[in-house]
Amino acid sequence: MSDTTIEALEASFGAVETAGAVVRPMLAGAREPSGAAFEGFLRSGASVEMKAFTGVSGDTGGFAIPREIDAEIDATLKSISPIRSIANIVTVGSAGYRKLVTTGGTPSGWTAETAARAETGTPTFVEIAPPMGELYANPSASQAMLDDAVFDVEAWLANEIAMEFAKAEGAAFVNGSGTNRPKGFLQAPTANTGDTVRSFGTLQYLASGAAGDFAANPQDRLIDLVQALRGPYRQGAAFVMNAATLARIRKFKTTDGQFLWSPSLTAGTPATLLGYPVIEAEDMPDIAANSLSIAFGNFKAGYLIAERSETVILRDPYTNKPFVNFYATKRVGGCVSNSEAIKLMKFSAS
Template sequence: MDRIEVKADALEDSFEAIEARDDGIAALNAELALLKKKIADGSIAAKRPALDGVKSGEVSAFVAQYLRKGIESGVELKALGSSTDAIGGYAVPREIDQAIGETLVAISPIRAIANVVKVGTANYRKLVATGGTPSGWVGFEAARPETGTPTFTEIVPASGDLYANPAASQQMLDDAMFDVEKWLAQEIATEFARAEGVAFIKGTGSSQPLGFLSSPSATTLDGMRAMGTLQFIGTGTAAAFPASNPQDKLIDLVQSLRQPYRQGAVFVMNSTTASVIRKFKTTDGAFIWSPGLVAGAPSSLLGYPVIEAEDMPDIAANSLSIAFGNFKQGYTIAERAATSILRDPYTHKPYVHFYATKRIGGQVTNSESIKLLKFA
């Protein structure tokens, strides 16, 4: 009898569990029906999960309120001014600043090959050891004589405030279909890239970067030149390549760069100079220029990529029209991490100007890793 009673109790419990489950499902169905009814009659709004690519609240508020309407209240703005917000403007959100940076890399040739350092202060400083650390060989139990001490030199790349001042009409800003964020990032990046292209190559170093062509240059070999002085190779002919075997001068230029720096080295020249070199052939009739076979891939010269920078000078008497080197090692670009922007609807009514600034510096930091070809 005990066994029968146990089985009956277990069976009864199972029936009760099923009934409880059915009651729960019925309750859920009732709640779901009530929720659908409220959505249908507009009592509550249906909530859907955010799709990929939805902008963050910070960017949406920055674009919809500050850029379009100039409303500062309720928007998370980072003031850059020393005393008032209007002095330095506001730091743009990270997403917009990233879009500006990506465009700069795509259209600014030197930025794409140089060493770019993000800094949080006005100036970037780098210590460089000159002379190396002397060393020597000794026996296992011999005395270790003291070695010399290297000399450290501080390098502070010349810098200045780079600015862009694109304008849009208030009618454009009021148009909901006008993508203010994309337009602003593209306009700022285009203006920045145009100014950078000149400064990184031949900037004077006065309130702007010091271009590598504006750096001192000499024929002196590595280890014998003053720090910051680049070595140039002469063509032996004013304003031209030699009439016989002109490609030999390009080989001399490549071999003047020490082997460790040749890994990652590139040629830099403008399209006019490139058109001259593309016609050079070896003695067996083969072109020394190899065009890129894939869209976007750079052409190569003597096995090294060619970067076309239109701000490089044309071939002329005493011109430094071709550079070859490892710019990651040789040229440093230091820039503030944030781009600041100031909305100005008053200067040029009915247009609204967006005054964007960024502190950027640049200078040769390793004069052994970049060589120049001089047409002299």
């Protein structure tokens, strides 16, 4: 036995203050760099009282185990009207946006080579001014919440605001009153007269043949709706309806048993009805007496969306301390820009 070992043992025995009382040496993490005391304890073989740490209960160490929370917050999916995806969108520099539309075209005529040429008519201009409105939200979160939360609160709030704005503007594009918000295409005046007779700005509707329902041979009514839209507008046209209406139409068959509905065969390609894509918009009304539950048209030509800018979010940690406000705004407007490009089906007898 070396002298170093003997000195270590003598030092450990000297720690005994009274008979039978053992002063426990420090654990490895707290011992002196030499490690002599702990090594001596291990070599001595002295019994020691041990405590077990487990995560089974809180007082035996479970409180020390961190709880892991999923950093992504699940939420119910919100129905966002897809009218924006098929309409004409322009970015404006002010709320005073105007658009000119000509009606009637420029008349012309035939004449002989040496005959006199009379003056022809000139086009008529119509001014379109989409009603504008401002969406806003002003949620707040405490600074402690922003510091301590296990997920990115700011990013989550920004995403929630964007989703709510999209939902609100989608509903306005369909049914908005036009007062401090866009005017929806279903709020435009309607008549069952043709394009050459109906006044500009009034949408044409076709009756389904029965109040609150389809009449016999409903596929014929849908074909009439498609053909009511003139050829130049049918290029790029689409059906717009909600899920309940679509569920009924998907069951329609022709006289030879073929479905009118054609499911999509490739990813990213919408299903078609009578050869035209179907846009599912939950803001469209359910089928009821005199409801305008189906729209068909070229919305790029027929509906105008004017927006001042994208959604702007201002982080304000000063106004309401210790809370941080997230002030979000979005200015957007919309209206029917060409009443010949959109047709409606009205669920009425005539």
